[in-house]
Amino acid sequence: MSAVEEGGLIVITMRDVMTHRLVTIGPETSCDEARRLMDEHRIRHLPVVAEGRLVGMLSDRDVRSAAARASGIAVGKVMTPDPVMVAPKTRVEHAARAMLARRFGALPVVDDGALVGIVTYTDLLEALVQVIETATQERIAVDFAGDR
Secondary structure, three states: OOOEEEOOEEEOEHHHHOEOOOOOEOOOOEHHHHHHHHHHHOOOEEEEEEOOEEEEEEEHHHHHHHHHHOOOOEHHHOOEEOOOOEOOOOEHHHHHHHHHHHOOOEEEEEEOOEEEEEEEHHHHHHHHHHHHHHHHHHHOOOOOOOOO
16 A cells, blocks of 8 residues: 555555456446356456446346346346446545445546546455554554563
8 A cells, every 4th residue: 555644644545445457347248247257256346337438336236136136137227327436536534435325335436537446345444454553563562571
């Protein structure tokens, strides 16, 4: 993580924590194929892209709900259209608040209209663990005297 210090505070942005390796699908992709990709890549969210533009987000929950209705449903019919997006410079706490308030498991990261990454709850938890570990290492002195 390459966080920046601003006035003594560590500022972590989406650029620092987002997943850069993207697996995307088109709106015409079947939910069965989307499920296969999710299983293969061990992910729960897929950005849906048409003509190079982000048009939606698909979650594993969307796929399960579609499977309960019928087989062969296109992703475009069950995805969340026009998803909430964040920029690479968005601070972690702002994205986390948006995810909590709207109960999103992931947010696409878009820069100048191009999808450049995705940030998930897992990414945010990993950042939190790193911050806690760093703060602990910097601020806690080990007591070797054995005072109890």
